[in-house]
Amino acid sequence: MDQYEALKLDNQLCFPLYAASREVIKRYHPYLTGLGITYTQYIALMVLWENKAISVKELGSRLYLDSGTLTPVLKSLEEKGYVERRRSAEDERVLIVEITEEGEALKERAVSVPEKIAGCVSLDSEEALELYRLLYKLLEALKEH
């Protein structure tokens, strides 16, 4: 028995997680390029399509991203006219990000993206659901620690 068994790539849970994540996101590229946005911009917009206005802090907690990542992402979306950024009147520390009409309009063009991706992710729906459940369980568990 190999004393280094635990150090083999095939025995890691983190690795297929990391690799599958990148491979799936790579599949979005052609569709998102068509919309002129990146994956990170896409998931930020996804939150804004549901919320219209949200603070950077809240957005970051939703996406598990910090301001070092979000600031340039939101500035880029602002330059493209999809969001507006303004300080909260109640608390000047808080930056509110709000979707614009152009941003809302982009939703129409983005609506076909998920189904195109679903074609690549060829797990049957039961397995996809179980994978989804386990990933959220893992995420929740990590939030505790």
Add this chain to the structure above:
Amino acid sequence: MDQYEALKLDNQLCFPLYAASREVIKRYHPYLTGLGITYTQYIALMVLWENKAISVKELGSRLYLDSGTLTPVLKSLEEKGYVERRRSAEDERVLIVEITEEGEALKERAVSVPEKIAGCVSLDSEEALELYRLLYKLLEALKEH
């Protein structure tokens, strides 16, 4: 029924995959910093600890990474003295990466990393195994397309 149901963040499989991947890798940071390496360097070493010598192409296919990512990673490992890089004598296009004695020695200090991480990933072993299986099934399916 919302016509944009498919565009909600909570209905995506990609998102928990992406978020969980980053959260898990973040957990490695304190331990890997202690060894003076990054996560990408760590998984590259993991392959080299099993193989001693391997081409960049083969390493990339193992890690699902291309030369744009691997070249700087391997140069950094070379600077630290953990690997050596040399062209193959049979085919000058092929770059062979080989683990050094210092690289082998680092394995001793890395052996405790996986168990420390296992403490954070608080899925029971049955669930962890199922997650592992589903992730590899997804990865394999993506390789086809």
Add this chain to the structure above:
DNA sequence: TTCAATTTAATTGTGTTCAATCAAATTATA
């Protein structure tokens, strides 16, 4: 009220990640 602690974003620096392109070497074909 005052000022120390906290909260919130922005900034900086390092290190990926990947698409696109390039250059060199090899292989295959006419």
Add this chain to the structure above:
DNA sequence: TATAATTTGATTGAACACAATTAAATTGAA
């Protein structure tokens, strides 16, 4: 054998990702 196609890494440029630090505003305790 020439040379066209392919293979293999390296390079470049854009966009993250995150740790660490900074700056500004707010909150809370003495």
